[in-house]
Amino acid sequence: MKITGTFLDEISHDIPHQNWGAAEWRRDFEYMKAIGIDTVILIRSGYRRFITYPSAYLIKEQGCYTPPVDLVQLFLELADELGMNFYFGLYDSGKYWDTGNMQHEIDSNRFVIDEVWKQYGHYKSFKGWYLSMEISRKTKGATEAFKTLGLQCKQVSNGLPTLISPWIDGKKAVMAASSSLSKEDVVSLKEHEQEWSEIFAGIQGAVDAVAFQDGHIDYHELDDFFAINKKMADRFGLQCWTNAESFDRDMPIKFLPIKFEKLRLKLEAARRAGYDKAITFEFSHFMSPQSAYLQAGHLYNRYREYLAGLK
Numbered sequence: 001m002k003i004t005g006t007f008l009d010e011i012s013h014d015i016p017h018q019n020w021g022a023a024e025w026r027r028d029f030e031y032m033k034a035i036g037i038d039t040v041i042l043i044r045s046g047y048r049r050f051i052t053y054p055s056a057y058l059i060k061e062q063g064c065y066t067p068p069v070d071l072v073q074l075f076l077e078l079a080d081e082l083g084m085n086f087y088f089g090l091y092d093s094g095k096y097w098d099t100g101n102m103q104h105e106i107d108s109n110r111f112v113i114d115e116v117w118k119q120y121g122h123y124k125s126f127k128g129w130y131l132s133m134e135i136s137r138k139t140k141g142a143t144e145a146f147k148t149l150g151l152q153c154k155q156v157s158n159g160l161p162t163l164i165s166p167w168i169d170g171k172k173a174v175m176a177a178s179s180s181l182s183k184e185d186v187v188s189l190k191e192h193e194q195e196w197s198e199i200f201a202g203i204q205g206a207v208d209a210v211a212f213q214d215g216h217i218d219y220h221e222l223d224d225f226f227a228i229n230k231k232m233a234d235r236f237g238l239q240c241w242t243n244a245e246s247f248d249r250d251m252p253i254k255f256l257p258i259k260f261e262k263l264r265l266k267l268e269a270a271r272r273a274g275y276d277k278a279i280t281f282e283f284s285h286f287m288s289p290q291s292a293y294l295q296a297g298h299l300y301n302r303y304r305e306y307l308a309g310l311k
Contacts, residue, residue, distance in 0.1 A: 005039035005279030079125035102141030150206030170217035211241035222269035
């Protein structure tokens with residue numbers, strides 16, 4: 001199972017910013033291309049007041065700061081040049097995290113979607129949308145938000161595909177700000193299947209692919225959860241991707257590049273389950289030879305050795 005996609009985490013929330021310019025980003029896209037990555041996914045176009053492109057709507061209505069560089073344009077130009085697919089990630093107002101109400105995300109993104117397609121829809125690499133609301137279980141309003149925004153994305157862009165990347169409510173599903181590494185109250189396989197079958201039924205036609213984050217469950221649980229994910233995706237007509245997290249949730253320091261052995265365990269489990277595609281969160285911090293973390297370049301080398309052994 002090869003990693004063929006990565007998120008781009010440019011609005012850094014709980015991971016340090018690397019202060020890259022155009023030259024560093026170009027080099028990183030070239031490193032991605034060298035190991036077979038063909039898809040880049042902007043994880044969010046903004047978070048609260050920080051945004052990746054000069055959105056007239058968000059600056060005026062949300063009080064967002066004008067960014068010094070139009071990163072959406074930069075990423076699309078690099079993707080065009082290198083023959084990669086770009087998925088645009090929606091805006092995260094932060095209000096859902098504060099209130100538990102998804103309506104805020106619908107209200108702001110209905111304007112963002114139209115604005116972004118008008119400004120950037122002509123790029124040949126603009127190949128899809130990422131619905132950036134992250135949930136793990138039957139979250140109030142989530143199904144409606146995914147359906148409403150997914151349908152709008154598809155409508156304005158002549159049917160381009162949409163992606164979601166939820167998390168499994170396993171033992172490692174703790175808040176990044178927490179000092180804990182695990183919790184006792186976890187979802188069962190039966191509950192996971194019941195809840196996500198209901199969600200998938202509600203978003204049919206609005207969402208094309210699901211990439212469950214793979215880091216919140218233990219390694220010996222991967223096969224059981226992955227088998228259920230694939231069965232549900234097939235049942236509801238979704239592509240089943242894996243979000244192979246390239247950072248380590250087992251360490252007291254949050255977050256560092258993952259041990260290669262752990263990444264391999266997760267990729268092999270996705271292969272056994274017959275997943276359609278593997279993407280990662282995320283290459284630039286945790287796998288890139290030019291990452292601020294020295295270990296990331298070593299992970300890149302170990303992964304290249306792994307790829308060579310697959311041939």
